[in-house]
Amino acid sequence: MNLELTFSLKKGRFQLNANTQIHWQQPSTHVIFGKSGIGKSHLLRCICGLENPTGVISWHEDHNHVHWLDSERRMNMACHLRPVTMVFQDNQLFSHLNVEENLRFAFDRATANEHDWQHCIDALKLRDLLSHQVQQLSGGQAQRVALARAILSKPKLLILDEPLASLDWQSKQDVMDYIKRLNHEWQLPVLYVTHDIHEVLTLADQVIMLHDKNAMTQVQTPRPLIDILQDENHPFYGLGKSSILIAHNTQHQQDGLLHCQVGEQLMRLPIAQISDKGASLSSKEHTHPTNLKTVAEENKLRLCIAANDVSLALSEAKDSSIVNTLQGKVSRIEQTTSGQYLIQLKVDDQYLLSEISAYSFKRLNIEMWQPLFAQIKGVALQRCR
Amino acid sequence: MDALLLTLKLAFFSTVILIIIATPLAWFLAHNTFKGKFLLEAIIALPLVLPPTVLGFYLLIALGPNGPGGFIAQLWGDRTLAFSFSGLLIGSVIYSLPFVVQPLQNGFSLIGKKPLEVAYTLNASFKDAWRTIIFPLAKPAYISAATLGFAHTLGEFGVVLMIGGNIPGETQVISIKIFEQVEALQYQDAHVLSAILLGLSFLMLTAIYATRKSANKTGML
Numbered sequence: 001m002n003l004e005l006t007f008s009l010k011k012g013r014f015q016l017n018a019n020t021q022i023h024w025q026q027p028s029t030h031v032i033f034g035k036s037g038i039g040k041s042h043l044l045r046c047i048c049g050l051e052n053p054t055g056v057i058s059w060h061e062d063h064n065h066v067h068w069l070d071s072e073r074r075m076n077m078a079c080h081l082r083p084v085t086m087v088f089q090d091n092q093l094f095s096h097l098n099v100e101e102n103l104r105f106a107f108d109r110a111t112a113n114e115h116d117w118q119h120c121i122d123a124l125k126l127r128d129l130l131s132h133q134v135q136q137l138s139g140g141q142a143q144r145v146a147l148a149r150a151i152l153s154k155p156k157l158l159i160l161d162e163p164l165a166s167l168d169w170q171s172k173q174d175v176m177d178y179i180k181r182l183n184h185e186w187q188l189p190v191l192y193v194t195h196d197i198h199e200v201l202t203l204a205d206q207v208i209m210l211h212d213k214n215a216m217t218q219v220q221t222p223r224p225l226i227d228i229l230q231d232e233n234h235p236f237y238g239l240g241k242s243s244i245l246i247a248h249n250t251q252h253q254q255d256g257l258l259h260c261q262v263g264e265q266l267m268r269l270p271i272a273q274i275s276d277k278g279a280s281l282s283s284k285e286h287t288h289p290t291n292l293k294t295v296a297e298e299n300k301l302r303l304c305i306a307a308n309d310v311s312l313a314l315s316e317a318k319d320s321s322i323v324n325t326l327q328g329k330v331s332r333i334e335q336t337t338s339g340q341y342l343i344q345l346k347v348d349d350q351y352l353l354s355e356i357s358a359y360s361f362k363r364l365n366i367e368m369w370q371p372l373f374a375q376i377k378g379v380a381l382q383r384c385r
Numbered sequence: 386m387d388a389l390l391l392t393l394k395l396a397f398f399s400t401v402i403l404i405i406i407a408t409p410l411a412w413f414l415a416h417n418t419f420k421g422k423f424l425l426e427a428i429i430a431l432p433l434v435l436p437p438t439v440l441g442f443y444l445l446i447a448l449g450p451n452g453p454g455g456f457i458a459q460l461w462g463d464r465t466l467a468f469s470f471s472g473l474l475i476g477s478v479i480y481s482l483p484f485v486v487q488p489l490q491n492g493f494s495l496i497g498k499k500p501l502e503v504a505y506t507l508n509a510s511f512k513d514a515w516r517t518i519i520f521p522l523a524k525p526a527y528i529s530a531a532t533l534g535f536a537h538t539l540g541e542f543g544v545v546l547m548i549g550g551n552i553p554g555e556t557q558v559i560s561i562k563i564f565e566q567v568e569a570l571q572y573q574d575a576h577v578l579s580a581i582l583l584g585l586s587f588l589m590l591t592a593i594y595a596t597r598k599s600a601n602k603t604g605m606l
Contacts, residue, residue, distance in 0.1 A: 050502050079505035080514075092503045096521045105517070109508040153507045 001189050003157065005219065007055025007069065009046055016042050016053070018219035022208065024189040029182075030222055031200050032193045034210030039217040040193045043210070044159050047191070048086050049079035059083075061156060085155035089162040091146040093134040099145050100130040106153035116152065123185060124148045124178055140171025147178055151186055158182060159191045164199060179203065200225065201242050201304055209235075241307040241342070243353040250301050260301055263348025267303075267324050267376075307342060309377040310354035314364060316373045324376040328352060329369050341366075345374055387554050388562040389581065395470070395558060396538040399477040403485040403534045404527070406478070411489035416498050430483045437543025440480060445548045448472045468550045473558075476548050477538045485534040492526025528596045532589045539585065 005018040016039045022030055034040050045051040049068065057069040068077045085106075093102050103126075107117060121127050124144050134142060143163055150158055160179065164172045180203065182188045192203055200207060206222040226244055228234045247260035247267060258269040316325055328345035336342050341361040345352045352374055356364075366372070414426065432440060445467055448454030454466035454475070466472040500522060504514035520527070542560040549556035551565065559578055566575040 048506055050505065078510075079502070080508050080510050084506065086503075086506045088499070088503065092499055094500060094503070094518060094522075096518075105504075105509075106507045109513075149507065 001156070002060040003047070004056060004058045004060070005043075005047070007046060007053040007057060007071075009042055009051055009053035011042070014039065014042075014217070016046070016217045016219070018043065018046075018055075020208070020219050020221050022191070022206075022222055027183040027187045027189045028205040029190040029192055029203050030206045030208055031204035031225075032191060032208045032210065033197075033200055034195065034212075034217075036195050038210050038212050040195075040210060041161060042217075043219060044086060044161055044191070044193060047157075047159065048084050049077060049082050052076065059156070083154075083156040084159060085150040085153045085157075086159040086161060087143075087146050087150045087163050089165045091139075091142040093137075093142055093145055093149070095134055097134070098130075099126065099132050099134060099137070102134065102145060103130075103149050103152055106149045110152060110154040112152050112154045116154070120148050120151050123181070124151075138171065139167045140174045143167060143171070143175045144178060147175070147182075151182075151188070155188070157191065158188045159193070161193050162195070163192075164196070165194075176202065197236070200236075201244070207236070241353060241355055243305050243307065243351055245303045245305065245347070245350050245352065247301040247303050258301075262303075262326060262350065265326050265347070267326070269303075269324075305352065305376055307353040307355035310352060311375045311377070312343060312345075312354050312356055312360070312364060312366070313373045313375060317375065320375065322375040322377060326352060326374045326376065327371065328374060329371050330366055331369070333366065333368065343372075345372060347374070388557050388559045389578070391470075391554065391557065392539060392559040395473060395477060396535045398474055399481060399538045400485075400531050400534045402474070402478050403481060404531060407482065407485040407489050407530065411486050412493050414486070415490045415493035429486055432480050433483050437480065437541070438547055441476070441544040441547025444472075444476050444479070444544065448475065448548060467548050468552065468556060470555055473545060473549045473556055476544045477541060480541060480544050481534045481537045484537045485530045488526050488529040488533060489523070492523045492529075495526075496522050525596050529593050532593045536586050536589045539582065 001024040003022040005020055005022065007018055009016040024030070032040055032043065042051060046053045047057060047068075053069070054071040055069065056067065056071070058065060058067045060066075066077075067073075067075060068082050069075070093099075094105065097105065103117075103121075112120075121130070124147060126145060126148055129137065129141060129145065134145070137145065147163070163179065164175060167175060176199075179190075179192075182190050192199070194200060204225040207225050207228050208222045209220045211218050211220060226246070228236045245262050247262050250258060250260040253259050253268075260267050260269065311322075313325075316327070326345075326347050328347035330343055331346040331351065332344035334342045334344075335358075336355070339358055340355050341358060343354045343356060343361075343366060345354060354374055364372075410429075414422070446452050448466040450458075450465045454472065455464065458464060458466045463469070466475065496519065500518050501514050504518045505511075509517065540560060541558070542564070545556065545558050545561055546564075549558070549561070551557050551561055557565075559582055563575050563578050563582075566572075566578070
């Protein structure tokens with residue numbers, strides 16, 4: 001699947017330029033990232049057909065090539081004909097319809113069948129809410145209904161416009177769990193817009209940055225998240241102060257631990273620990289054992305590790321409570337604005353970030369390419385394809 | 386009874402025409418900002434403050450043989466649109482326009498553009514979205530607008546006096562008839578008609594406020 005965006009939108013003094021291809025190898029999540037007010041929503045509205053830019057927007061899928069917009073040929077497909085559905089920040093459920101009627105609104109205008117309906121209601125745990133008025137729903141519930149409504153309209157591309165922005169922390173985790181499953185469970189390619197770095201780290205497969213210069217916003221080419229985090233020229237470098245490791249050979253062990261490998265090195269992830277610690281980035285996976293199982297069955301895991309959860313040692317500690325130690329070499333040293341040091345370790349062919357105090361930095365006398373042991377306190381577990 | 390029937394007919398047709406004209410106008414005003422918007426809004430609101438006789442006077446000239454109304458009337462061989470039911474209808478529509486536009490504009494502002502856009506993204510066409518989303522959401526606003534438009538036309542006096550004259554069955558509406566009866570000291574008849582008008586007006590306003598209250602309760606307005 002491929003979305004070609006070659007257009008510009010002018011609104012007063014604001015201008016948005018896009019000249020890029022967004023490609024989905026398989027259903028995956030591309031995150032559009034940019035600060036508030038940069039024009040992220042305008043970009044989405046252009047894709048949906050709610051704005052009228054000049055240029056070309058086209059969608060390729062299985063040798064089918066459909067132009068949604070082609071200004072030269074004076075062609076602009078109406079929004080309701082484009083196979084895109086958007087979930088908005090503030091759920092935007094129809095207030096004169098109850099939950100079921102809201103869902104039926106989408107269902108009746110799409111090719112979804114009864115099986116899709118039942119599956120969607122069950123997967124998003126909406127059965128008990130069907131007869132509720134939308135005003136009775138909590139923020140998280142409403143966003144779940146909005147998500148279900150979007151799924152039931154059977155789009156070829158699902159766009160989520162900061163769907164978590166107006167939710168409290170607990171609802172955020174809850175809704176995030178469902179968003180993570182969109183690619184896999186509904187085979188939906190997703191464009192996800194956010195200005196929250198944690199959401200990027202949790203969800204993104206590819207990242208599309210928006211940059212502005214003199215009120216002109218430029219849409220940049222998508223790049224894999226893992227690349228970006230390791231690119232010191234990229235603004236994300238060290239920004240989330242988290243690193244992402246891809247672990248493979250995942251196995252559930254008899255002792256209840258999850259074993260996996262980073263390069264040649266073994267990691268043991270006590271599931272309870274993962275979940276507790278992972279709460280800040282991942283979610284309460286332990287309440288969704290099925291979710292975890294799917295992840296494990298794919299045999300690859302994305303480990304999201306906060307830099308301040310990684311401490312460094314000159315030798316491997318045998319008498320520590322910390323289970324996971326990875327050996328690597330210092331590949332970059334950087335002093336952060338807060339006076340801490342951010343050390344990048346090269347672990348096989350992957351990178352791990354550690355944040356340590358200036359005092360520790362001096363005491364360990366860290367130099368480039370020095371071998372070190374990274375002790376990892378907490379790991380957040382993500383799905384990975 | 387002629388006057389009462391004529392008044393109801395006038396109010397009914399005025400309201401229908403007004404709703405049709407005011408819907409796009411109110412939507413446009415609610416969701417667009419443009420240079421000179423205030424000017425358009427002021428023009429629409431003019432009948433609120435203008436003495437009906439002034440409005441009636443200009444209408445009389447516009448509808449008369451030398452105005453655009455006369456030109457239109459010539460199309461079917463008449464000399465003037467004044468002193469006819471169609472002239473009265475045109476006058477009522479202009480006179481009651483703000484009473485219909487404003488509640489609709491407020492309603493549309495409250496609803497916003499979002500529900501329509503969401504409906505589009507869920508594969509609903511323009512017609513479909515208006516029928517299933519905007520009209521139901523704006524129902525309280527439409528009830529207010531229609532009732533106000535109807536009631537206001539019902540009570541019209543000055544404009545009708547200026548452009549309608551007093552032709553029984555053609556332009557003699559109930560308010561004019563009451564005036565005539567009082568002039569002729571037929572208080573008994575004036576009492577009956579006044580009571581009817583009072584009752585009707587009160588009923589309609591009660592209906593507005595009742596729907597407003599229930600609309601608030603369900604959070605629709």
